Amino acid sequence: MVPAVGCDAHMHEFQRDGIGRRLYGGGRPRAARDDDQRQQHGKTNQPYSLHGVTSAQSNYANIINNNAIPEKMRMKFAWGLKNRLLVALLLLSLIPIAIVVAVTNRNYGALVENQVREVSLNLLDRSSLRMTNRLEEIGRVSAYLAYQQMSDSDTILSFLGQHAENGGVAPYDRLNHTREFKKATESLLLNHDYIEGLYVFAEDGTVFANTKGSELMPDYVPLSSAWYRDTIGAQGKMIVGEVRQQDFLLSGNPSIAFSRALYEPATNRRIGVLLINCSLSLFDELSEGMLAEQRIYLLNGIGNRLYGEGELAEEWAASAVGIGSRIDSRTNSLVLHNTFSEYDWHMVIVVSLDAVTGEIRATSRFALWLGVIWAVLAVVLSLWIANAFSKPVNRMAQMMKRYPTGHLPPRQERYERRTDEIGVLYNRYFTMLQEIDTLIREKYHNQFIAMSSKMKALEAQINSHFLFNTLATMNSIAVLEEVQSLSVMSKALGDMFRYSIKINRDLVMLSEELGHVHNYMTIQSFRYGDKIRLETDIPKELEDFKVLKLILQPIVENAVYHGIEKKKGYGTVSIRAWEQEEGIRVEVRDDGVGIPADRLEEVRAMLGRTAEFEELNPATNDARSIGMYNVHARIALYYGPDYGIEVDSEEHRGTAVLLRLPRSAPEKGNSLAERAGSSDHLSKGAS
Known part of the structure; x- marks a missing residue:
């Protein structure tokens, strides 16, 4: 009772x-x-x-x-509910905002500095290569000039040989040689903008010259000049002078001279000296692509500046040996240097970090203000949500007390x-x-x-409908905000979930399975960029062929993470299918790092053991459900022990996974669900 x-x-x-x-x-x-x-x-x-x-x-x-509960306690409870909801909303909104702002500021600064360093290194390599090419070009000009024909049978070397003879040449021949020299070198001056003049000093004092306006000083005696003596002492090697006003010219701007002694091939007798006078436009290409906060300097082997504007610290010039970089704390600058060419020249690039950090500070301030605005909006929205949820509850509590x-x-x-x-x-x-x-x-x-x-x-x-709606909302927001990458990724992820959960059948068309793989690769493309490429070769007649659901994507995922991700450079995952007498074959091949021989034996041994139906039960499966063994076990359990997958791999060459499938699905009574309890079938090992 x-x-x-x-x-x-x-x-x-x-x-x-x-x-x-x-x-x-x-x-x-x-x-x-x-x-x-x-x-x-x-x-x-x-x-x-x-x-x-x-x-x-x-x-x-x-x-x-x-x-x-007494009235004061009830009101305390009501206010406590609103406050707790408000605090929870504020914590859920403000903490992520603070983390995002802090991480953004820190990572952005490091990213900008790394990018500036990378750009400066690229500029250093590019400028060094350009300067090396120019020096090699000048060397080719000197060689071409020495063997350039000035008449039907004579070259400059042969003319110089005549001038080196004791008797010398007649005045008429000297005049004719001068005219022929100008004619032969005219094209060199036209084709090389930076060459101001070409000079050949014969042993008898004759000077052959072709210039763009700078006249040779009258009665110039080269033996009195240091550059001439250095050139003779170099015995045929190219000598590079300093950037200066040349002492053998009447006028002109500062220039740089390249000189070498000329020798008669047959007797190895010195017969003259060649000098190529170049304007400073020789260095114009060095500053192409240079940022505003960058400065570039070119130094010769003894540390004298050949090119560059602005102050060059002595320690920068002294330490510019070899390839390297360092931070100068005194000037807050990034200094990069490189040594190149046979002349032991040094190139120095100086980047002012004050300008870089100024941009970082401006971006940090912007991110901070943006975070403050977000925080204010979060507070206002949290207050509105807390009030919207607590007000009806308070109203109901008062109603219960009153009635x-x-x-x-x-x-x-x-x-x-x-x-x-x-x-x-x-x-x-x-x-x-x-x-x-x-x-x-x-x-x-x-x-x-x-x-x-x-x-x-x-x-x-509560099923995947909420997840699909959420992804659809994300996709809509991404489209409105013009974040194309997020829109594509959310759509691909939604399609993958829809395919995995909504298709309530064992078999799907091969084209549907390939679509699932394409969605997976679309998502991976945002992580790897164009490092990984997917190729498919599926005959038209096999696109509608029925296969088990979710047997290709796990294999492709293994190829991406265990094959190509560890490989340096680009990689390709290829999927192809063909028909044989024994059935249908689908191959997933990658050109990644491959599988070591001992590990390959372990994989084959794992595929050879008995497949248990319980391993496919959603309540009992684990991480293996996305692995190679799960695919093999499901194929064997569904079609029989004669079907499954085979793995072949060569280390450093790639891996190939072959899926062996029958021509048609099992007859009624042999499906996966209907064979789940068959101990006879489960007792057979998966092939």
């Missing part, structure tokens, strides 16, 4: 059936005695009751009210019309008031169980 809730000491025990009829128990029911008492006291205006709410309901409500005895409170249409959880809550609340007698007396326990079951059922209904 269950005592009635709200009974006094004189009330007898009774029991009702499912529809409220009394089954046993002495005395009158409490509701009837309460009616008698109200009639005796002349109370004809009874409170409005729903579904015949009796005094037992009122007594129950009074008990709840008398034992309820505790079964009276029907005023309808809250503003909240009842809502379609969210608040609307459900208010509608359920008023429904509960109308059914409170049943809930209290006969169905409270059953209703609690039913509500619990309903909640579990609702939880069970």
